[in-house]
Amino acid sequence: MSVIFFLIILGVVVAGGFLAGFIWAVKSGQYDDTESPAMRMLFDDAKPIKKKMKKS
Amino acid sequence: MGVKCIHCGEDCGKHPVMWDDKPFCCHGCKTVYQILNEKKLDKYYDIQPMAGIRVEQQEYGDKYAYLDLDEIKEKLLSFSDGGISKIDLFIPTIHCASCIWLLENLYTLNPAVVHSNVNFPRKTVSITFKDQESSLRQLVELLASIHYVPEITLDQLDEKDKKSSDRNLLLKIGVAGFSLLNVMLYNFPEYLPGGDQLEDSFISYFGWLSFVLSLPVVFYSANDYYLSAIKGLKHKIINIDVPITLGVFMLFGQSTFDIFSGNGIGYFDSLVGLVFLLLIGKWYQGKTYQALSFERDYKSYFPVAVTKINEGKEEHIALANLKKDDHILIRNQELIPVDSKILNGSTNIDYSFVTGESIPVPKQKGDMVFAGGRQVGGILELEVIKEVEQSYLTQLWNQDASKRENESTLKNLITKVSEYFTVIILLVAASAGLFWLFVDPSLALFAFTSVLIIACPCALALTIPFTFGSTMRVFGRHGFYIKNTEVIENLNKANTVVFDKTGTLTLNQTMKVEWMGQHLSDHHLAVIKSLASNSSHPLSTTIANSITVKGETSIKDFIEIPAMGITGIADGERINLGSKKFVSGKEDENPESTNVYVFIGDEIKGYFQIENQYRNGLETVIGDFKTKYKMYLLSGDNESEKKNLLPLFGEDTLLQFNQSPTDKMYFIRKLKNEDSNVLMIGDGLNDAGALIESNIGLTIADDIYSFSPACDGIIESSKFNKLYKFIRFTNISMKVVYISFTISFLYNLVGIYFAVQGTLSPLIAAILMPISSVSVVAFATFAISIMARKQLS
Numbered sequence: 001m002s003v004i005f006f007l008i009i010l011g012v013v014v015a016g017g018f019l020a021g022f023i024w025a026v027k028s029g030q031y032d033d034t035e036s037p038a039m040r041m042l043f044d045d046a047k048p049i050k051k052k053m054k055k056s
Numbered sequence: 057m058g059v060k061c062i063h064c065g066e067d068c069g070k071h072p073v074m075w076d077d078k079p080f081c082c083h084g085c086k087t088v089y090q091i092l093n094e095k096k097l098d099k100y101y102d103i104q105p106m107a108g109i110r111v112e113q114q115e116y117g118d119k120y121a122y123l124d125l126d127e128i129k130e131k132l133l134s135f136s137d138g139g140i141s142k143i144d145l146f147i148p149t150i151h152c153a154s155c156i157w158l159l160e161n162l163y164t165l166n167p168a169v170v171h172s173n174v175n176f177p178r179k180t181v182s183i184t185f186k187d188q189e190s191s192l193r194q195l196v197e198l199l200a201s202i203h204y205v206p207e208i209t210l211d212q213l214d215e216k217d218k219k220s221s222d223r224n225l226l227l228k229i230g231v232a233g234f235s236l237l238n239v240m241l242y243n244f245p246e247y248l249p250g251g252d253q254l255e256d257s258f259i260s261y262f263g264w265l266s267f268v269l270s271l272p273v274v275f276y277s278a279n280d281y282y283l284s285a286i287k288g289l290k291h292k293i294i295n296i297d298v299p300i301t302l303g304v305f306m307l308f309g310q311s312t313f314d315i316f317s318g319n320g321i322g323y324f325d326s327l328v329g330l331v332f333l334l335l336i337g338k339w340y341q342g343k344t345y346q347a348l349s350f351e352r353d354y355k356s357y358f359p360v361a362v363t364k365i366n367e368g369k370e371e372h373i374a375l376a377n378l379k380k381d382d383h384i385l386i387r388n389q390e391l392i393p394v395d396s397k398i399l400n401g402s403t404n405i406d407y408s409f410v411t412g413e414s415i416p417v418p419k420q421k422g423d424m425v426f427a428g429g430r431q432v433g434g435i436l437e438l439e440v441i442k443e444v445e446q447s448y449l450t451q452l453w454n455q456d457a458s459k460r461e462n463e464s465t466l467k468n469l470i471t472k473v474s475e476y477f478t479v480i481i482l483l484v485a486a487s488a489g490l491f492w493l494f495v496d497p498s499l500a501l502f503a504f505t506s507v508l509i510i511a512c513p514c515a516l517a518l519t520i521p522f523t524f525g526s527t528m529r530v531f532g533r534h535g536f537y538i539k540n541t542e543v544i545e546n547l548n549k550a551n552t553v554v555f556d557k558t559g560t561l562t563l564n565q566t567m568k569v570e571w572m573g574q575h576l577s578d579h580h581l582a583v584i585k586s587l588a589s590n591s592s593h594p595l596s597t598t599i600a601n602s603i604t605v606k607g608e609t610s611i612k613d614f615i616e617i618p619a620m621g622i623t624g625i626a627d628g629e630r631i632n633l634g635s636k637k638f639v640s641g642k643e644d645e646n647p648e649s650t651n652v653y654v655f656i657g658d659e660i661k662g663y664f665q666i667e668n669q670y671r672n673g674l675e676t677v678i679g680d681f682k683t684k685y686k687m688y689l690l691s692g693d694n695e696s697e698k699k700n701l702l703p704l705f706g707e708d709t710l711l712q713f714n715q716s717p718t719d720k721m722y723f724i725r726k727l728k729n730e731d732s733n734v735l736m737i738g739d740g741l742n743d744a745g746a747l748i749e750s751n752i753g754l755t756i757a758d759d760i761y762s763f764s765p766a767c768d769g770i771i772e773s774s775k776f777n778k779l780y781k782f783i784r785f786t787n788i789s790m791k792v793v794y795i796s797f798t799i800s801f802l803y804n805l806v807g808i809y810f811a812v813q814g815t816l817s818p819l820i821a822a823i824l825m826p827i828s829s830v831s832v833v834a835f836a837t838f839a840i841s842i843m844a845r846k847q848l849s
Contacts, residue, residue, distance in 0.1 A: 005261065012238060012265070019234040026226045036176035039153040040160070043103070 063089050065106030085110060088202050092158070095165055100158050107154035109203045120200070122361030122372040123193035123208075132192065132208065134182075140170065141187040145206040147199070148761035150179040159204065166190055166198050179761065209356040225339055228277040232332040235269040236325075242266050243325040247819050263315040266324035274308050278331045280338075288471075296474040296517050299481060303512025304331065310505045323509065326821045330514050333829050341521035341541050345532065348760060350539040350767055357428070357741060358393050358444075362386075365437065375444055386436040392429045395447040396438040398422060403433035404593060408558060410717075410741050415650055416594055428741060432594070468545055469790075470520050473797065474513065481511045488812040499814035506816040510807030515800035515828040519793055522833045526840035527789045534848050535775035536782050537760060543768045546752045548786040550735035552727055553681055554746070556720075557691035557701075559739035560756050562668035569602035573654070573662010580656055581605040583626045587633055590614050591622045595652055596633070599664055621652075629657045636663075650696060668697055673777030678704050680780040686732065690715045690723060692742050721745035735783070741765050778848065785847055792839045796832045803828035 025031065059068050062078045063085035072079035073086050076093070080086040088108060092100055100107060122128055135142040150159070156174045159181045163169040168190030172183045181204075185195060199206055242262035281297045281304070288295035304327065311322025349356070363385040364373045370385060375393055378384070383399065386392055392405070404416035410428035419425055425438065427447035489504035524541035531538060538544070555561055576584075586609045588600035593616075611624040621634010632639050632655035639653035640660055651663040681687055687709045689701065695713045705711060712723065724746045727734050736743065736750035739757065744765035747753030753767040760770050771779060807824050810816045 004258070008242075008261075008265065011241075012269075015234060015238060019230060022230045022234075023227060026223050026230065029223075031223070031226055033175040033177060036156055036174050039156055039176065042153065043157050 060106065061085050061108075061110070062101065062106065063108035064110040065108075066110050081110065084203065091165070091202060097158060097161060097164060100154050103157055104152045104154040107152050109149045109151075120193045120196050122374070123196055124191060125361065125372060125374060128360060128374055129192055136187065139186055139188050140184060141192070142182065142184045143192065143195075144180050144182045145196070145199070145208070146178075146180050147204050147206050148179055148759070149204060150174065150176065150181070155204070158202070162198075165202070166195065169195070208360055209358070222342075225335065225342065228280075229332070229335045229339060232273050232277040232328060232335055235273045236328045236332045238269050239266045239325045239328050243321060243818070243822065246321055247822065259321055260315075260318065263321045266321065267312060267315050270308065270311075270324045270328055273328050273331050274304065277335060278304055281334070293471060294475045294478050295471050296513060299474060299478045299511070299513050300334065300517060302478075302508055303514075306505045306508040307512070310502075310509065321818065323818050323821050326509075326818070326825050329822075329826055330512060333514055333826070334517055337518040337521035337525075337833075341525040343525070343529075345537050348537055348770060349764075350770070357391070359391055362393055378440060378444060380440055380443060382440045384438050384440060386431050386438060388431065388433060388435070390431055392425050392427055392431060392438070394427045394440050394444045395424070395442040396427075396440045397424055398436060399439050400437035401434050403431050403436050405429040406432050406594070408740065468542065469793070470517075473516070477513060477516070481507065484511075484808060484812065488814075491812075492814060496814075503812060503814045506811035506814065507808055510811045510816055510821060510824065511804050512825070513800070513804075514825055515803060515832040516797065518829055518833055519796040519800065519836060523789055523792050523796060523836040523840060526837045527785070527844075530840060530844040530848065531782060531785075534778065534782070535772035536769065536778075537771070538769040539767075543752060544786045544789050546733075546768070547735065547783055548790050550685070550733045550752060550783070552686045552688070552732040552734045554688045554690060554724065554727070554734060554736045554750065556736075556738035556740075556743045556746075557689060557697065558668070558693055560737055560743075561674055561689075561701075562670055562697075567598045568667045568669045569599060570665045570667065571662060572651075572665050573660075576661060578605050580661070583609050583629075583631060583656070584633065584654060586626065587611050587614070587622060587624050587631050590624065591616050593622075595650070595666060596622065598666060599633075599652060602664075631656050667700070670700075671773070671776045675704060677777060677780050682706060682709075684784075685735075688712070688723070688727070690720045690746070692716070692720075717742045717745050721749050724749040737779075738767075739764070781848055785844070788843045788847065789840065792836055792843075795839075796836050799835060800828055800832050803831075 059072055059079045060066065061068050061072070061081035063080060066081045068079050068081045072081065073083055074080070075086045075090065078089070080089065085108060092098055123132075130136075133141050133143050147159075149155075156176060159174050160172050162172045162183065166185075168186045170184045170186060172181055174181045183195065196206055196208070242265055245258070245262075281300050284295065285297040285301040288298060307323050307327040307330070311324050311327065314320045314322040358375060361372050361374050362378060363370050364378070365383040365385055378394060384394075384396070398419055398421050400421060402418070402420040404418050405425055406416040407426075407429045408416075410426070416432055417429075424441075427444070485504045485507035488507055489500045492500040492503045520541065524544045527544050528538055528541055581603050582605045585600050585603040585605065588596040588603075590611055591597075609626045611626050614622065614624040616622045617634070617638070620638040621632060623630065623632045623634075625631070633652060636651065636653050637643055639655045650666045652666065653663040654661045678687075682705070687705060689705060689709065689711045691697070691711075691713050692715055693713060698711060698713065701711055712719075715723070720743060724734055724736060728749070728751070734750040734752075736746050736753045737756065738747055738753065739755055743753075743755075747755065747765055747767045752769070754769045754771055755764040755767040756773050756776060757764045757770050758773045760772055764770055771782070803824060807816070807820070810820055
C-alpha cells in the first residue's frame with residue numbers, strides 16, 4: 001500500500017504541470033480573445049503564390 | 057430593385073458604378089475592390105460575400121496629418137524602439153471573418169507591416185510595423201482607404217490596459233480548481249463505508265497534503281473577498297463578503313486545528329470547493345461587452361488635433377495645446393472643439409447631438425460658436441476664446457463625473473440581506489456555543505465554528521451573479537447592452553421615466569415632410585427638387601429626398617443665402633425656397649413649427665411643414681410606460697411637436713421644451729430630491745449631464761459601437777419597441793432572486809440543525825454546500841432563460 005504515497009505525489013506533480021501550463025497560457029494572453037482564433041483557423045494558407053514559384 | 061454592390065451589399069440604385077463587369081454602389085467601394093484585386097486579396101469576398109463596409113465619401117487631405125506629431129504618436133503607440141513600432145487601433149466596423157483575414161494580411165498592402173493581429177470581441181487590430189518604412193499616418197490612411205476607418209479619440213490616449221484584472225481572475229480560478237480536484241480525491245476515501253478503518257498514516261498524509269494545497273486557495277484565490285469585506289466594514293457596511301470571509305477562516309481554522317491535533321482530515325474539500333464556486337460566479341457575472349464603452353465623455357467625441365493658423369501657415373497641433381486667441385480652421389463636417397468666435401466665413405452648425413436642437417443653426421462672421429457643434433458648410437476660421445477644458449459644454453459634461461461611484465455604494469439588495477444574515481448567524485452561533493458551554497464544554501467551540509462554517513453563504517452569494525448574469529446575457533442577445541449586473545436591480549427600482557425627444561423618440565436622420573398650400577404640378581415638384589438638391593442644407597436635402605417625382609431641370613443663377621434660403625431660375629421662372637421672411641418679406645408669426653416656403657413665378661405656392669419622424673412602436677411603448685411609471689419629456693427643441701406628443705403622453709405628463717443640457721440635469725436632480733428613482737432615456741451629449749445625474753441612464757443608439765455618452769446601458773434603436781419589456785423583465789429577475797434566496801436559506805436551516813447539535817461532520821458539509829450552490833445556480837439560470845423565451849421574444 002505504501003506505493004500510494006508515491007503515486008499521490010506523482011499525481012500532484014502531473015496536475016501541477018497542467019496548472020503551470022494553464023498559468024502560462026493565461027499570462028501569454030491566450031484567453032484574452034477566444035473568438036478570433038476560431039475564425040482564423042478556417043483561412044487557407046495565405047501564400048499559395050510563393051509555393052508555386054518554388055515548384056517551378 | 058437594383059443590383060447589389062459586390063463590395064458592401066448595398067443596393068446600387070439605377071446607375072451602378074461598373075468596373076471589371078461588377079456593379080458597385082459608389083466609387084469608394086469600387087476603389088477598395090480595385091486595391092484588393094490588384095494585390096490578389098480578392099479572397100476577401102470569398103470568405104464572406106459582400107463583406108465590405110460602405111463609407112460615405114471621404115476626403116482625407118490632411119485629416120490624419122496630426123499623426124505625424126511626435127507627442128500624439130508617443131501616446132498612441134504602445135511600443136516603439138529600434139525602428140519597430142506597435143499600435144492598437146479600435147476599428148468599430150470589424151464584423152466578420154473576412155475583416156480578420158484582410159486586416160491580418162495587411163503586410164500585402166503595406167510591406168512595412170511586420171505583423172497584424174485582430175482581437176474580434178474588442179474590435180481592435182494591433183499592428184507591428186517598421187516605422188522607418190511607413191509612418192503611422194500612412195498606415196492609418198491605408199486602413200481608411202480600404203474602409204476600415206480607425207477611431208482615434210482623446211480618451212484612448214489616456215486609456216489604461218484592463219486586461220490584467222481578467223487574467224488575474226482566471227489564474228485564481230485555475231489555482232482553486234487545481235486544489236479542489238486534488239483535495240476532493242484525498243477526502244473521498246473518508247466518506248466511503250469503511251473509511252474509518254483507513255490506516256492512520258494515510259489520514260494524516262492526506263490531511264497534510266490537503267492543508268498544503270488549500271494554502272494558495274485561502275491566501276491567493278480568495279483574497280479579493282477579504283479586501284472587499286474590510287472595505288465594506290470601513291464604510292460601516294456588512295456586505296456579503298463579510299460572512300464569506302468569516303466562513304472561509306472558520307473552515308480553515310477548524311480544519312487546520314483538526315490536522316494539527318490529529319483529529320481527522322478537516323473540511324478542506326468544502327473550503328476549496330466554496331472558493332472555486334464563488335470565483336466561477338464572479339467570472340460569470342463579470343463577462344461584459346468588450347467592444348462597448350459606457351464611460352465615454354466628451355473626450356471620445358472630440359478630435360485629437362486641430363488645424364491652427366500660425367502666421368498665415370496651417371499647422372496641426374494637439375487639442376490640449378490649443379490656447380486662447382489661437383486661430384483655427386474648421387472644415388466641412390468637422391467638430392468645433394472649443395468655444396470660439398467666427399473670424400471668416402458663414403455656415404450652419406449642427407448642434408443636434410449637443411443641445412438637442414434638430415435643425416442646424418446659421419452662424420455668420422462675428423458670431424459665437426460653442427464647442428461640440430458640427431460644422432456643415434464651407435471652411436471656417438475661428439478665434440479661440442476659451443480653453444478646451446473651460447468650454448461651456450465641456451464643463452457641463454465634466455462635472456459630477458465621479459458622482460456615480462459614490463452612489464454605487466448605496467445599499468443594494470444583497471447587502472441588505474447579508475446584514476441581517478450575518479447578525480442572525482452570529483447570534484445563532486453564539487447561543488449554540490453558550491448552550492454547549494453549560495451542557496458539554498468540549499463541544500462548545502466546535503458548535504460555534506460549525507454554525508459559521510455551514511452558514512457560509514455560498515449559495516446566497518452565487519444567486520445574484522447567476523441570475524443577473526443570465527439576465528444580462530439574455531438582454532444582450534436581444535439588443536440591449538448593460539454596463540454591469542447592478543443595473544438590473546436599479547432598473548427594477550425606477551418609478552419615474554424621463555425621455556429625451558430628439559434622437560430618442562424621433563429618428564435622427566429622417567424627417568416627415570408635409571406640403572401645405574396649392575396643388576403643385578409634377579413639373580413644379582421636379583423644379584423644387586432640382587433646386588433643393590443644389591444645396592447641402594439639411595432642410596433642402598430633406599425636401600429633395602421627400603419628392604418622388606422624376607425628371608431634372610437645370611437651375612440657372614443659383615444663389616444660397618445662409619439663414620434665409622435658396623433661389624434660382626428654372627425654365628425662365630424664378631423659384632425661391634426658404635424662410636417666410638425670405639420668400640414673402642414678412643416675419644413668420646408662427647415660429648412653432650419649421651416651415652419652408654415656396655415661391656414660383658409670381659406667387660407664393662405654400663410651404664413644406666417639416667416635422668420629426670417618430671420611432672416605430674412609439675405609441676405602444678409610451679402607452680405601456682404610462683400604466684406603471686410617472687413620465688416626463690425633456691426636449692432641447694421648440695414646442696412645435698407638442699401637439700403631436702400630447703395625445704401620446706396624455707395631459708398628466710409634463711412636457712418641457714427648450715431645455716438646455718443644464719436644465720435637463722437640474723430637472724433630474726429636482727426629481728431625485730423628491731425621492732423619485734429616475735430612469736433617463738436619451739441619446740446625445742445634450743443628455744450626458746442628465747444621464748449621469750439620473751439613477752439609471754439608458755442611451756439609444758443606431759450604431760452601438762459609435763459614440764454614446766456615459767450611461768448604464770445602450771439599446772439598439774431597432775429594439776426601441778421592446779424597451780418596456782426589458783425594463784419589466786428586471787422584475788422577473790428580482791423574483792427569481794427572492795426564490796433563490798429562499799432555497800438557500802432552507803439549505804442553511806438544514807445545515808444549522810446539524811451544526812447546533814455539534815454533529816456537523818466533514819461529510820455533511822461536503823454534501824450540503826455544493827448541493828445548495830449547484831441547485832441555486834441551476835434554478836436561477838433555467839428560470840431566467842425560460843422566462844426570457846416567454847417574455848422577450
